[in-house]
Amino acid sequence: AFGCNLDEAGRPAFDGLLPHVAGARRGEFNHWQAQPSVQHVLGMGHLPPFASAAVPDFPTGLFDRQRALGGLPKVVSTNSSSEYWRIESSLTHTDLAGLRDVPVDPNERIYLFAGTQHGPGAPPLGSDTPYGAAGANSFNTVDYSPLLRSALVHLERWVVAGITPPPHAIPKLGNGTAITRATALHALGSIPGMAVLNASHAPTLPRFNPGPDIADGHLRVPGDGETGPAYPGYVSALDADGNEVAGWRLPDLTVPLGTHTGWNPRAPHTGGVGQLLDMIGSTVPFPRTEAERTAKRDPRPSIAARYASREEYLERVDRAITRAVESGWILDEDRGLVTSLAETRWEAFASGYGAPA
Template sequence: MRARARRAALLASLAFAGGAHAEFVKFETRTNGAEEAVSATVKLDGESYEIAGTLLKPAQPLASTKSILIEMQPSDNVKPLALEHGLAVLTLDLAKLPDKAREPALRDVLGHLRGALKMKRILGRAQGADADAMSGAASAFDGLLLEDATREPAAPTRFIATWGADAYWREKPRIEFVKSAPPNGRRFYLAGLVSSTTATNCVAPINARASAPAQRALFVALDEWTAKGVAPPASRAPLDSDLAPAQELKWPKIPALPSPPQGDRHVAKIDVDGNEIAGLRLPDLALPIATFAGFNAQRDKKGRRCVAGAALPFAATKADREKNADPRASLVERYGSRAYFVATMRIVADKLVKERLLLQKDADAYVAAARSAPF
């Protein structure tokens, strides 16, 4: 009962989110197996908004470091790992709140949570606009894992920021931060990765490379940084010399390659295969079996907009590529045999593990996938 009362107080604190015109209306909680669902209704400027959350507790909490991870989008990329590390995980949905109310809502909720639940550390993870809201409410957090954010938190809040190729190729491209990351932050460009891997109505095959392995390793780095003071790996973000005007890139004449988006944009430079050079190159880009682009094209002009990247596989043999007039070396030409490919994948993956940019479990998964390479 005491725990439920504390949670009720936590959600009731939302009454003050967004200024003097907020009013707490309702709070409900119910147990659903291992999860606890929480919901609240608040009025902001006379309008009612629903706030929902799901709280998960670790099976074996670490009593010495009572910590919680706040997520703004439900995801299994990091949540199981956080629970394994002894953190509770609260998935909090503020999507129905007006944009101007999200930052004060976060500050108020988490400020109360720290005291009511006696939390020593609060970490946050979010993407896009939600990541910007977390940056604005950074004073409520000890550390943030931000994906595709346009804002960064001020010290003393520590942060690790990531973004992918689509940030440069989308309709409103990313504008680079002028200076290098401040002492309280790290920046990682995930080369050849895109935020959406399930888009429809696209001309070319979808670039489905997963960012989860990088996110998991960087979460562990953030956890150790905020809990033990262990500095994370150095940033791997493009320098000015790593970017170029989009129209200056020399793409190989790949069959079925969509036309790159036009407009005044600076994008990551590419190699002879069309793969990006700068940033954090995960094993499946360091040893690619395809060209992974940060853009695609819309198949049906009247249908939904294609927001995915493209993946254009290499031919298996020299004869196959010559048959299709593909200038890129085939899998056999570049790797020789699958055995060599698998062995080299192990070397590349283990190096990233030593650099704390990949977890051993994910390194093993890359090697296992290499054993099924299409040649």
């Protein structure tokens, strides 16, 4: 927002940027009493503008100053589902009232990595971290590394060769792929054994008056009762399995073995039941057999009902990889990597259900 991408000689400092898992948040770096290690919703980094271009209810966009000065870099913004469930990420492409999608600056692309948490996941299933965090569900196992590699290559090609990256892949109000957290949680509530967030305890981003000296870098932090209504936010709509439909989707979602989310409630023994375990997602595997599904009353078809064998599963994964490569979500050179990830997940979630392994 300050147009700092030019050096003393007027040359661009950066040709391209890839802000990853930032959502709409910015840091505290260049104002009075800034705390670079702090991210709180009443700080300078949580004030509009949030979108790169101006929106109907805010007069400026993040890129306006730099575009006027020159030297505007190419920007590829990538987010996991966790940044949307944190609530503010959708503000990078909606108006502040949450009523409509808004155009994104031509120099930016925004991609949601569907069904992922803040950092890449991996089997085996577990709900505790080495540093003591504990979730009510098993942690998300989706490894989005292939998507991030592709995004970086697209940025390089855009900067070096002028090759336009794939179009935005984000939840949109206009096509029904953006929904509220409460709507998504209601849909997921029928999955047995899956703990869901309490929507009334989910994070919010309140409006507040930063004070009369904000233009000089002096922020007045509001006191109790001085914040306004929260900004609205949206997450991706879900398919019949509870997996996200918007964004770049790995075979974990297109040829699924379970339901993957960008959120996870706190484990009951840690207190705060129903509250968000920050930056952590969930994976809830499908029942392995129809008998298991019936016993659990799980609305999701079993793995055995979906795939006759490991071979059929991997054949479908291969076709899904081809579609993802054609869409620009996965690099062709990463076919083997994505296949290997799928094989690992089959062994973790499906082996032994009765079909040939």
